Amino acid sequence: FVEKDFHPLRVPVSRRPALDDLLRCGICYDYYNIAMIIPQCSHNFCSLCIRQSLSSKTHCPACFVAASESDLRNNRLLDDLVRSFGSARQQLLQLVQDARQTPSPLG
Amino acid sequence: FVEKDFHPLRVPVSRRPALDDLLRCGICYDYYNIAMIIPQCSHNFCSLCIRQSLSSKTHCPACFVAASESDLRNNRLLDDLVRSFGSARQQLLQLVQDARQTPSPLG
Numbered sequence: 001f002v003e004k005d006f007h008p009l010r011v012p013v014s015r016r017p018a019l020d021d022l023l024r025c026g027i028c029y030d031y032y033n034i035a036m037i038i039p040q041c042s043h044n045f046c047s048l049c050i051r052q053s054l055s056s057k058t059h060c061p062a063c064f065v066a067a068s069e070s071d072l073r074n075n076r077l078l079d080d081l082v083r084s085f086g087s088a089r090q091q092l093l094q095l096v097q098d099a100r101q102t103p104s105p106l107g
Numbered sequence: 108f109v110e111k112d113f114h115p116l117r118v119p120v121s122r123r124p125a126l127d128d129l130l131r132c133g134i135c136y137d138y139y140n141i142a143m144i145i146p147q148c149s150h151n152f153c154s155l156c157i158r159q160s161l162s163s164k165t166h167c168p169a170c171f172v173a174a175s176e177s178d179l180r181n182n183r184l185l186d187d188l189v190r191s192f193g194s195a196r197q198q199l200l201q202l203v204q205d206a207r208q209t210p211s212p213l214g
């Protein structure tokens with residue numbers, strides 16, 4: 001057998017969720033959109049998601065520490081990271097695509 | 108000429124600084140080590156770095172907003188991101204190494 005099923009280029013795609021998951025809001029599961037931190041517990045959510053949640057509840061949805069809208073602070077670095085991660089991922093996918101095209105029998 | 112100087116696998120390494128830079132402290136330039144956020148301006152530093160700075164100065168070293176040690180809050184997601192980014196980078200480097208070994212004349 002030739003090592004037909006060994007595709008090293010698939011590795012980062014399948015192991016990607018770690019970084020990817022960390023940049024997602026626990027309420028909407030999408031990437032942070034205007035990330036806000038609850039300073040007392042260090043949890044983060046999209047601005048809209050957490051404001052909606054705190055309009056009816058008085059605690060952090062992740063750890064239930066008491067929290068209100070006035071506690072929220074921007075966590076701008078997360079917004080930068082979401083953008084930067086998005087373009088890094090684009091480059092990686094392009095890379096995988098290029099690498100797959102090189103040895104293609106259709107080439 | 109064969110396209111000897113075209114190494115698509117070098118792309119993410121050379122373009123890596125974006126994500127990489129975002130996860131570095133502006134005081135020590137190393138990756139965040141126990142990241143702390145100054146909630147009033149959203150700037151982040153290592154715990155030790157910013158505590159040392161605020162022991163002699165009364166402002167954020169990045170934007171000069173008034174700040175004191177008691178303002179600091181953990182930004183734990185940044186610590187998780189540093190760890191996760193570190194292992195993603197390891198995998199990517201391994202990947203590049205594997206890909207280079209495959210067509211090697213020494214193989």
Ligand SMILES: [Zn+2]
Pocket residue numbers: 025026027028029030032033045046049
């Ligand atoms: Zn959200």
Ligand SMILES: [Zn+2]
Pocket residue numbers: 038041042043060061062063064065
């Ligand atoms: Zn919380």
Ligand SMILES: [Zn+2]
Pocket residue numbers: 132133134135136137139140152153156
């Ligand atoms: Zn530092």
Ligand SMILES: [Zn+2]
Pocket residue numbers: 145148149150167168169170171172
């Ligand atoms: Zn600042």
